[in-house]
Structures are given as structure tokens and as C-alpha cells.
Amino acid sequence: MAQQSTQAKRLLSHTIAEWACSLKYDDLSPEAIQATKLFWFDSIGCALGGSQQEDAKILLEHYRAMGGPARGSKATAFVSGFKTNPVDAAFLNGHMIRAMDYNDIYWKADPCHPSDLIAAPLALCESEGLSGKDLILATIIAYEVEMRLCEIGRPGVREYGWHHATLSAFAAPVAAGRVLNLTPEQMVSAIGISAARTFCPGAVTAGKLTNMKNTVDPWAGRMGAESALLAREGFSGPEHIIDGKEGLFAVFSHAQYKGQPASFDGDALVKDLPTSPKSHYRILDCGMKSFPIEALSHSPLTAMMKTVKEHNIKADDVKEIKVEVIARAADILGDPHKYRPDSKETADHSLPYCMAVGLVEGMVTPLQFREERVRDQSLIPIMDKVKVVANQEFESLFPKFQPSRVTITTNDGKSYSTRVDVPKGDPRDAMTEDEIAVKFNALGGDVIGKDQCKKLQKFIMNLETAEELDELLELTIAS
Numbered sequence: 013m014a015q016q017s018t019q020a021k022r023l024l025s026h027t028i029a030e031w032a033c034s035l036k037y038d039d040l041s042p043e044a045i046q047a048t049k050l051f052w053f054d055s056i057g058c059a060l061g062g063s064q065q066e067d068a069k070i071l072l073e074h075y076r077a078m079g080g081p082a083r084g085s086k087a088t089a090f091v092s093g094f095k096t097n098p099v100d101a102a103f104l105n106g107h108m109i110r111a112m113d114y115n116d117i118y119w120k121a122d123p124c125h126p127s128d129l130i131a132a133p134l135a136l137c138e139s140e141g142l143s144g145k146d147l148i149l150a151t152i153i154a155y156e157v158e159m160r161l162c163e164i165g166r167p168g169v170r171e172y173g174w175h176h177a178t179l180s181a182f183a184a185p186v187a188a189g190r191v192l193n194l195t196p197e198q199m200v201s202a203i204g205i206s207a208a209r210t211f212c213p214g215a216v217t218a219g220k221l222t223n224m225k226n227t228v229d230p231w232a233g234r235m236g237a238e239s240a241l242l243a244r245e246g247f248s249g250p251e252h253i254i255d256g257k258e259g260l261f262a263v264f265s266h267a268q269y270k271g272q273p274a275s276f277d278g279d280a281l282v283k284d285l286p287t288s289p290k291s292h293y294r295i296l297d298c299g300m301k302s303f304p305i306e307a308l309s310h311s312p313l314t315a316m317m318k319t320v321k322e323h324n325i326k327a328d329d330v331k332e333i334k335v336e337v338i339a340r341a342a343d344i345l346g347d348p349h350k351y352r353p354d355s356k357e358t359a360d361h362s363l364p365y366c367m368a369v370g371l372v373e374g375m376v377t378p379l380q381f382r383e384e385r386v387r388d389q390s391l392i393p394i395m396d397k398v399k400v401v402a403n404q405e406f407e408s409l410f411p412k413f414q415p416s417r418v419t420i421t422t423n424d425g426k427s428y429s430t431r432v433d434v435p436k437g438d439p440r441d442a443m444t445e446d447e448i449a450v451k452f453n454a455l456g457g458d459v460i461g462k463d464q465c466k467k468l469q470k471f472i473m474n475l476e477t478a479e480e481l482d483e484l485l486e487l488t489i490a491s
Contacts, residue, residue, distance in 0.1 A: 029199035044293035061455030062111030086139035098135035106131035106230030122168030128229035144478030154187035181210030184236025204249025206239035221357035310435035346400030
């Protein structure tokens with residue numbers, strides 16, 4: 013009987029698959045296409061900078077050691093030019109995009125970084141000889157499904173101790189499968205294969221952080237690519253992985269949060285899926301990062317920097333920095349481990365560190381997360397002046413706003429307070445192409461050279477005209 017009821021039910025994986033398989037480039041809005049190019053511009057800039065991180069170097073050497081160019085090596089790793097299969101390339105490039113925690117951000121019930129997943133469509137487009145339009149379409153699908161998944165939790169899976177890579181595993185195969193032109197039935201299997209292997213506990217972002225913090229979501233992207241390729245060959249996966257027996261919704265329904273069972277709004281996942289140039293595409297609601305730090309740090313850091321600049325406050329003048337944020341920000345960014353960071357991964361998720369180094373140096377850029385700076389003992393007394401507290405009033409405004417208030421008390425007893433609700437990079441205060449170019453050149457200029465950065469910008473911002481993507485990958489390679 014249970015099997016019959018599963019088959020009789022209209023499962024969400026079928027609805028998503030049929031939508032994704034039927035969506036065409038001509039159905040996209042001009043605004044969504046432009047946003048896609050800007051997100052690729054931002055993402056490749058992040059990847060150029062990310063390629064210089066130690067974890068990215070370890071992964072590249074690992075995959076080189078696993079075997080050099082061989083059959084199926086039709087995809088290119090950024091910067092190094094290492095040729096490999098599209099699954100490994102998707103992972104290496106996705107990790108580079110993510111490595112500095114500087115890429116895009118969307119946060120509703122759950123957070124997500126949709127650009128963690130788009131290296132998979134790129135690797136498959138390159139290996140299949142497809143066009144810029146194919147990449148744009150798959151990218152928009154990745155953003156649409158990923159962002160919808162992060163909206164439908166009541167509350168999000170983060171509150172139950174799970175990482176959003178759990179949800180990414182459901183989105184990644186849809187984008188990858190669209191590149192491979194899967195049938196709806198194959199797409200359903202790709203979703204099932206991927207999601208069955210990528211449930212991820214929140215330990216990777218809790219307490220002391222490791223290299224896995226920036227790796228689990230790109231790993232979901234990797235699974236999306238491999239699952240789509242397997243599905244194309246006829247490999248099957250469970251169609252009921254989302255809303256059927258012992259699927260995502262059923263598994264979480266056993267969890268309790270503040271006395272209530274977890275739930276998901278399955279109807280919202282597929283309501284009003286965009287189908288025409290007049291539709292609203294979710295990619296337009298995603299934000300970018302103007303600082304290379306955890307997303308909920310942006311508002312308080314912006315508030316502090318405004319206060320310091322306006323009142324010409326020096327580090328030696330400060331007695332206390334009170335930071336009021338929503339409860340989950342206080343939990344993620346202000347726990348005891350964050351007051352003594354010993355790695356970049358912990359430091360960029362540490363409000364005490366970000367506020368202290370921003371106060372002392374007047375900026376927070378990738379330079380502030382070099383190992384020698386993170387381990388600098390001179391910052392400890394300043395970090396200890398930072399008091400992170402949850403504000404219940406702000407809780408009711410999230411996620412529509414990301415409110416924070418920073419109050420700096422100086423040694424002479426004066427207090428200065430600034431509140432910020434929308435950080436720079438939010439769609440309501442979006443980064444322009446010129447502003448992204450500044451970030452891009454800062455990250456990539458020393459890696460591939462300023463001239464190559466300009467050529468990359470031109471290619472990306474005309475992506476829809478590209479018949480193939482070989483030149484895009486070539487432009488990312490350091491000479």
C-alpha cells in the first residue's frame with residue numbers, strides 16, 4: 013500500500029524536473045540574464061583569489077596525484093589550467109569560487125551561496141562544447157531551485173543542526189542535468205542520486221572551523237555533475253527523495269525546534285516557477301559580498317566602519333564595542349571559539365576578529381585573513397572588547413532585513429551608535445559592474461594580470477554571444 017500511495021502522489025521532483033527540462037534561453041528575462049553575467053563576473057573573481065588559498069592548492073595537488081590528463085579530460089581547472097574530467101573540474105572550480113567566503117549570499121529560512129553550484133554547469137558546458145547561452149540558462153536554474161529550497165523550511169535546516177549543502181544537493185543536479193539536456197525522467201533520477209549522498213551536518217560551520225567549511229557546498233555541486241552524468245547513462249535514483257517516504261520532508265518532520273516539529277512548504281517550492289521573460293527570476297533577489305566574511309557580519313561591520321569614520325575613533329580610544337544582531341548571528345559569529353581564531357576559516361566567521369581588525373586597520377580585505385595576521389596576539393585585547401548580543405526586536409525583522417546596531421563606548425565615557433539594516437551588496441543596495449570590477453581586479457590582478465582581468469570582464473559581460481567557452485577558461489589561466 014505504501015508503494016502505491018507513493019506512486020499515486022504527484023512528487024515534487026517530477027514538477028521541478030519538468031519545469032527545468034522545458035525552460036529555454038528565450039524564456040529568460042533580460043534582467044535575469046544581466047544578473048547572471050554579473051554573478052559570473054563576481055564568482056570568477058572570487059575563484060582567482062580563492063586559487064591562492066592553501067586548501068585550494070591542496071585539492072589541486074591531490075587531484076593531480078590521482079591521475080593526470082586521461083580519457084574524458086575535457087574540462088579545465090581555473091588558474092592552473094589542469095585538464096581533467098568535468099566532475100573533478102566542477103569540484104576544483106567550485107571550491108575556488110567558495111574558498112574565501114567572498115562569493116554571493118542569499119538568506120531566508122536557510123542561507124545559501126548559489127554560485128557554489130555553477131562550476132558544475134560550466135565544466136559540463138566546456139566538456140560538451142556548449143555555448144554561453146547554455147551556461148546562462150543552467151546558472152539561472154541553479155539559482156532558482158537553490159534559493160527556493162532555502163525559503164521553504166519552517167524554520168530552516170540550520171536550526172536543526174544541518175548545513176545548507178544538504179539542500180544544495182537537490183539543486184545542483186537540476187542545473188547540471190539541464191546542460192546535459194536530460195529527459196524529465198532522467199532529471200528525477202539525477203536529483204535522487206545526488207541528494208541521497210549529500211546530507212551534511214552543521215558541524216562544518218559550528219565552533220572551530222576547518223577546510224571543510226568551504227568545501228561541503230562545492231562537493232554538492234560535484235555530486236550534481238556526477239549524478240546528472242550517471243542519470244544520462246540510465247542510472248536511477250529515488251523519485252521520492254524530497255516529499256515521499258523517508259525523504260527530506262519526512263526525515264526532518266521527526267525533529268523538534270522550540271517544541272514544534274520541523275516542516276517544509278512544499279507548495280512554495282514549485283509555486284509560480286518562472287516560464288517567460290515577464291516572470292520574476294530568483295537570481296534577482298540574491299546578494300553579493302563587499303567583505304570576504306560570513307554574510308551576517310556585513311551589517312555590523314558596515315555599522316562599525318561608519319561610526320569610526322564619522323567620529324574619527326581610534327583603536328586606542330575604545331573601551332567597548334557592543335554588537336546587537338539576530339540570535340543566529342550571535343550563535344554563529346560570537347561563540348567562544350570565535351574570540352580566539354587560529355585559522356582563516358574561523359576568523360572570517362568571527363565577529364570579534366572582523367570588528368577588531370577592521371577597527372585597527374580601517375579595512376577588511378583578504379589581506380586581513382592571512383595566517384600571520386589571524387594569529388597576531390596584539391588583536392586579542394581588542395577582540396575581548398567586543399560584546400556580541402542577540403536583539404529580539406531585530407529577530408522579527410529578519411530575513412527581510414539584516415539589522416544590526418553597533419555601539420562604541422570610548423575611554424572618556426562617550427557612546428556612539430549606528431544601525432544598519434541592509435548591507436552593501438544586497439539587491440536593495442546592489443554592487444554595480446564597476447564596483448565588482450574593483451573587487452575582481454583586487455582578487456585577480458596578481459594572479460592573472462590586470463590586462464587579462466579586463467579581457468575576462470569583457471568576455472563574461474558578453475557571455476550570451478559565446479559559441480563555446482574554451483576562451484573563458486583560457487583567460488582564467490595564469491601565464
